[in-house]
Amino acid sequence: MKKHLFKGIFIENPIFVLLLGLCPVLAVTTSVENAIVMGLSVMFVLFFTNTIISIIKNIVPEQVRIPTYILIIATFVTIVELLLNAYTPIIYTTIGIYIPLIVVNCIVLGRAIGFASKEKVFNSLLDGLGFGIGFLIALIVLGGIREILGNNTITIIDNLSKLTNVEMIYQVLPKNNVFPMSVFRTPAGAFLSLGLLIGIINTIKINRRGNK
Amino acid sequence: MNLISLLISSILIENVILTRFLGLCPFLGISNKEDGAISMGISITIVMVIASIITYILHNYILVPLDIEYLRTILFILIIASLVQLLEMFIRKYFPKTHEMFGIYLPLITTNCAILGVVLLSRNYNYTFIETLIFAIGSSIGYMLVLYIFSNIRIRLEESPIPEGFKGIPIALVCASIMSLLFIRYVGF
Numbered sequence: 165m166k167k168h169l170f171k172g173i174f175i176e177n178p179i180f181v182l183l184l185g186l187c188p189v190l191a192v193t194t195s196v197e198n199a200i201v202m203g204l205s206v207m208f209v210l211f212f213t214n215t216i217i218s219i220i221k222n223i224v225p226e227q228v229r230i231p232t233y234i235l236i237i238a239t240f241v242t243i244v245e246l247l248l249n250a251y252t253p254i255i256y257t258t259i260g261i262y263i264p265l266i267v268v269n270c271i272v273l274g275r276a277i278g279f280a281s282k283e284k285v286f287n288s289l290l291d292g293l294g295f296g297i298g299f300l301i302a303l304i305v306l307g308g309i310r311e312i313l314g315n316n317t318i319t320i321i322d323n324l325s326k327l328t329n330v331e332m333i334y335q336v337l338p339k340n341n342v343f344p345m346s347v348f349r350t351p352a353g354a355f356l357s358l359g360l361l362i363g364i365i366n367t368i369k370i371n372r373r374g375n376k
Numbered sequence: 377m378n379l380i381s382l383l384i385s386s387i388l389i390e391n392v393i394l395t396r397f398l399g400l401c402p403f404l405g406i407s408n409k410e411d412g413a414i415s416m417g418i419s420i421t422i423v424m425v426i427a428s429i430i431t432y433i434l435h436n437y438i439l440v441p442l443d444i445e446y447l448r449t450i451l452f453i454l455i456i457a458s459l460v461q462l463l464e465m466f467i468r469k470y471f472p473k474t475h476e477m478f479g480i481y482l483p484l485i486t487t488n489c490a491i492l493g494v495v496l497l498s499r500n501y502n503y504t505f506i507e508t509l510i511f512a513i514g515s516s517i518g519y520m521l522v523l524y525i526f527s528n529i530r531i532r533l534e535e536s537p538i539p540e541g542f543k544g545i546p547i548a549l550v551c552a553s554i555m556s557l558l559f560i561r562y563v564g565f
Contacts, residue, residue, distance in 0.1 A: 359549025
């Protein structure tokens with residue numbers, strides 16, 4: 165039972181191992197705060213859609229399976245979109261276009277069709293939670309790398325400060341002396357950092373397999 | 377807005393793949409056959425243009441007057457899924473030869489971020505009908521262009537000595553980053 169929860173985090177991490185759902189990853193990792201918001205949104209959608217699809221899996225007829233699943237996923241994505249629009253309008257203007265794209269995210273559809281439609285409810289719940297956590301961790305790592313190199317800061321709570329009354333912006337290197345590499349804020353830097361990160365992880369895996 | 381500048385910006389400057397990060401799955405998985413890229417590009421063009429027209433009419437004449445704009449994500453994705461299904465059946469019945477050429481790519485386009493992304497963007501920017509059409513055509517031309525260039529790069533990559541850990545998607549992402557550097561020179565980040 166525990167393996168359903170943890171497999172989405174390490175062994176089958178959707179971004180670093182399965183290489184699925186990369187579209188929003190590159191766009192939202194300009195700062196750690198955006199990465200966290202996107203990761204939590206995907207975790208919310210994954211958790212609820214996996215659970216509900218697993219509950220109704222025996223009632224849905226075979227022919228309308230996939231449109232029904234897409235409808236359920238789209239409903240929860242709309243819920244997230246409306247919540248974000250209402251409570252965090254600034255973040256919504258930055259990453260707002262990528263929230264509806266969670267509907268066609270390969271991870272959400274893949275787990276729904278490949279796992280939740282066949283397995284028990286509790287296992288699907290854990291599976292969705294695990295993959296959501298894995299996605300969140302991968303986003304935070306990538307966002308951290310891109311923001312530290314591209315901006316010399318780590319922004320955890322900036323635009324949400326009105327909601328939470330806390331502001332957490334950490335200056336990693338001094339602002340005036342060390343200039344950041346602004347290429348990492350651009351799309352080119354996004355592709356580069358993700359490609360190098362996946363390549364390094366693959367190389368470590370191959371070396372470990374070779375040593376055994 | 378100037379239509380020519382909109383066309384050029386959607387092809388080159390704000391390219392669908394390299395600047396907006398939409399539609400990456402086929403881009404990273406494209407085989408090194410050139411006609412695969414062109415076929416995929418043509419299918420995407422057809423779906424994108426028709427979907428843009430239908431969603432424009434639906435959004436502006438039904439959703440907005442009834443004040444139910446929040447349903448647009450659900451309705452747009454259902455329209456795109458049904459459209460792809462209908463198109464595939466139509467092409468299979470009336471143009472069987474064309475179906476062999478690029479009919480197999482059609483079902484994959486349903487979950488392509490590019491179609492839904494372009495459709496939603498044109499609604500966010502509130503384009504007129506002509507602007508929506510130009511944006512859709514320009515985006516799909518840009519998509520096809522990048523896909524074609526990249527399939528040729530893939531052919532050369534196959535013969536190069538790449539480290540084991542980087543083969544496949546990592547080296548594809550690094551190549552995409554260099555391509556993106558060229559394209560964003562126009563924007564001036």
